[in-house]
Amino acid sequence: MSINHFKKASLAAGIAGTATVTANARRDDAVNKLLAGIKDADDKVRTEAWLSAGAVGAPAVMPLAETMGDDDLEVARAAKRALWKIVRYAGRPGAAKEKRAVETELVVLLGNNHPVSVRREVIWMLSEIGGRNAIRPIARLIENTELREDARMALERVPTKRALQALKFRFKNAPEDFKPNIAQSLRKRGVEVDGYPCRKLVPKKKTNPKPL
Amino acid sequence: MKTSHQLNRREFLAAAGVAAASVPYLIPSGVLAARGRAGASEKITTAHIGVGGMGGYHLRDMVQRRDKGEVNIAAVCDIDEKRLASALKTAGAGVQPYHDYRHVLQRKDIDAVVIATPDHWHGVQMVHAAECGKHVYVEKPACCTIEEGKAMVEAAKQNKVSVQVGSQGRSQPEAYLAHRYLVNGTIGKIRRVDCFHYPSPQDNNPVPDSDPPAELDWDMWLGPLRWRPYNQKYCHGVFRWLLESGGGQIRDRGAHVMSCAMWWMGADGTGPVTVEATGTAPTKGLWDSAILMDVTYTFENPDWVLTWRQMPNNQLPPAEERTGNEPGGKISRPGYGAIYRGDKGEFIHWGGDGGTWVEKKARQWQPRAGAKDVYKSPGHKEDWFKGIKTGAKTIMNIKAAVGVANLCILGNLSYILGRKLQWDQAKQTIIDDPQAQRMMSRPQRHPYHL
Numbered sequence: 001m002s003i004n005h006f007k008k009a010s011l012a013a014g015i016a017g018t019a020t021v022t023a024n025a026r027r028d029d030a031v032n033k034l035l036a037g038i039k040d041a042d043d044k045v046r047t048e049a050w051l052s053a054g055a056v057g058a059p060a061v062m063p064l065a066e067t068m069g070d071d072d073l074e075v076a077r078a079a080k081r082a083l084w085k086i087v088r089y090a091g092r093p094g095a096a097k098e099k100r101a102v103e104t105e106l107v108v109l110l111g112n113n114h115p116v117s118v119r120r121e122v123i124w125m126l127s128e129i130g131g132r133n134a135i136r137p138i139a140r141l142i143e144n145t146e147l148r149e150d151a152r153m154a155l156e157r158v159p160t161k162r163a164l165q166a167l168k169f170r171f172k173n174a175p176e177d178f179k180p181n182i183a184q185s186l187r188k189r190g191v192e193v194d195g196y197p198c199r200k201l202v203p204k205k206k207t208n209p210k211p212l
Numbered sequence: 213m214k215t216s217h218q219l220n221r222r223e224f225l226a227a228a229g230v231a232a233a234s235v236p237y238l239i240p241s242g243v244l245a246a247r248g249r250a251g252a253s254e255k256i257t258t259a260h261i262g263v264g265g266m267g268g269y270h271l272r273d274m275v276q277r278r279d280k281g282e283v284n285i286a287a288v289c290d291i292d293e294k295r296l297a298s299a300l301k302t303a304g305a306g307v308q309p310y311h312d313y314r315h316v317l318q319r320k321d322i323d324a325v326v327i328a329t330p331d332h333w334h335g336v337q338m339v340h341a342a343e344c345g346k347h348v349y350v351e352k353p354a355c356c357t358i359e360e361g362k363a364m365v366e367a368a369k370q371n372k373v374s375v376q377v378g379s380q381g382r383s384q385p386e387a388y389l390a391h392r393y394l395v396n397g398t399i400g401k402i403r404r405v406d407c408f409h410y411p412s413p414q415d416n417n418p419v420p421d422s423d424p425p426a427e428l429d430w431d432m433w434l435g436p437l438r439w440r441p442y443n444q445k446y447c448h449g450v451f452r453w454l455l456e457s458g459g460g461q462i463r464d465r466g467a468h469v470m471s472c473a474m475w476w477m478g479a480d481g482t483g484p485v486t487v488e489a490t491g492t493a494p495t496k497g498l499w500d501s502a503i504l505m506d507v508t509y510t511f512e513n514p515d516w517v518l519t520w521r522q523m524p525n526n527q528l529p530p531a532e533e534r535t536g537n538e539p540g541g542k543i544s545r546p547g548y549g550a551i552y553r554g555d556k557g558e559f560i561h562w563g564g565d566g567g568t569w570v571e572k573k574a575r576q577w578q579p580r581a582g583a584k585d586v587y588k589s590p591g592h593k594e595d596w597f598k599g600i601k602t603g604a605k606t607i608m609n610i611k612a613a614v615g616v617a618n619l620c621i622l623g624n625l626s627y628i629l630g631r632k633l634q635w636d637q638a639k640q641t642i643i644d645d646p647q648a649q650r651m652m653s654r655p656q657r658h659p660y661h662l
Contacts, residue, residue: 047457047495127655203315
C-alpha cells in the first residue's frame, strides 16, 4: 500500500468510524428518549412514546423489557405496549433484517434470568415473528411448568417445519400430563397422534348449584 | 338432531327413562319428527350456555316462549355460580344447572343451544355444539379469528345444523323497509356506506391483577385464551374493551351496523380487497381497544367502499325526530348507524341491533308495480326456529355472520399492525404479510380448542 493509499484508507476508516459513532449515538438518543417518555408521569406523554416505539427497534428491546417490571403499573404497561409496537413494526413486509434483529433480542429474554411475566409475553411476540433461531429456545420452555403451555401454543403458530419437528420431539419426551396438550398441537398441524385422543368434548368441571 | 338420528322413538324413550333417574330429560323434538328436523308443530328443547348479560336476556325471552307453550328449556349453564343460581330462579323447576357446557352437549334430549358467552368462546362452543348435533343461536360477533370463522362454517355444514348469529338488526321491522327501499335503487347506485359510532371508553381507574372472586371459574372464563391473571377490568361486562377477548366497539356494534350494510348491499359472501385502519389508543388502563377508529374497506366487482368510523359525539349525525308510533318506535340509541351514499341521494339509519331505525322516506316509500321485494324476517328467533324445522337458511346464517365478523377482525388487525392489509376473499386469507397471516389464527389453550 502506498502512502497515499494508506492515507485514503485511514481517512475512509476514520469517516466510517465517525459515522458508526454518530449512528450509535443517534440510536442511544432514540432509546433514551423513548424510555424517558415511557417513564413520564403524564399518561399522554407515555402513550405518545409507546406509539412511536416501532421505529426505535431492536436496541430498545432489552431496556423496555426491564421497564416492564417497573413498580408503577402504568409505566410497566407502557413499556409492554412499546415492545409490542416494535414487534408489529419489525414484522412488516420487507423488513427481514429488522425482524431478525428484534427476534435476536427477544430470544435472549427467554432466559430464566428474566421474570416469568416477561418471558410469557415474549413467547407470544415470537409466535408472530419468530423464525428458525427462535424455535429451539421456545421449545426448551416446554420443560418449564409455568411457561410450557404458552411455548406449545407459540410453536403451533409458527408455520415452519422446524417448529413442527420441535413439537414432535417434545411430544416424545414430555411428561405424561402434558402429552395431550402437545398432541392437540400436532393434530392441528396435520399429524396423526395415537394414544392421546382429543379431550375437547369431555366435561371435567362439577356443578355446585342444585336444581330447584 | 344429528345424535338423535341414531335412536328410534322407542329406543330413545327407554334411554331417557333410565337417564331420568338422575336428570329430568326431555324428549327431543327430532325424535318425533322426520329425520334431522323437528316437526313444524313440535317444541324445540333448548339449553342456555352463558346466562349473564345478553345470555340473561335470551333466557328471559325463552322463558316467555316456554310459558306460551312454544319451546322447552332443559338446562342453563354458566361458570359464574351467582349467575347460574340467578338463571335457575329465572328458568324455574325442572331445569338442570351445569357449570361445564360439555355436560349440556352430552344430553341427547337437547335440540338446540343458545350461546351467549364472551366472544372468545363463541367459535369453540359453536363448533362443539354442532359436532354434538345441536342447532345453535350464538351471540355476535361470530368469531375472534379468521380461523375460527372457517371452522364454524365447516362445522355447521358438516353437521347440518341450523345456526343463527345474534346480529338481530336484520330481523327488525324497519330493517325490512330499508332493505326494500335500497334494493329498488331509490338512492341510485350505492358506492359508499359510512358507519358511524360514538367513542369507546377508557379505563380511567385501573386496578392491579388480583385473585378471582370465589364464584367465578377463571380458568374456564379464559377458556381458549392464553393464561393471564384475573383483573376486575377484564371480566363480565367490560371484556369488550380488551382486543384479545372483546375486540372493541367494532366487534360489538360493528358486527351489527356492518351486518345491515352487507345484507342491504347484497354483499353477503363477498369481502373487501383492502382494509386500512387507524385509531386513537387509550392513554391509561388495561383496556387497549381504540377509542376513536377509522377503518376503510374497499370492495371490487361491484366497486364500493365501506367505512367504520368512531368519532367524537359532536360529529355524529343528528337523530330523526319521531312520534313513537313508527314501526320501530322512538330512536333510543342515536349514537350509531350508517349513511348510505348513492348517486341519486343518501339514506341514514340509526341503531342496527335490537333497535333499527330508518329515515322517514324509506318507511313511507311505496313500492311501484314490479318492484323487487326482499325477505321479511318473522323475528330473529322465529327465523332460527324456522331454520331448525325446515332447513331454511337463517337470515344471519353462519357464513354471512363470519363474513361480517371478518370485517371486524381485519379492521382490528390493521389497527394493531399499523398497516394496510390485502384480503383474498376466495382463499379467505391475508396476502403478502406473513405476520398478519399468523395472526389470522390464535392458538388455544388445551382443552378449550376448536
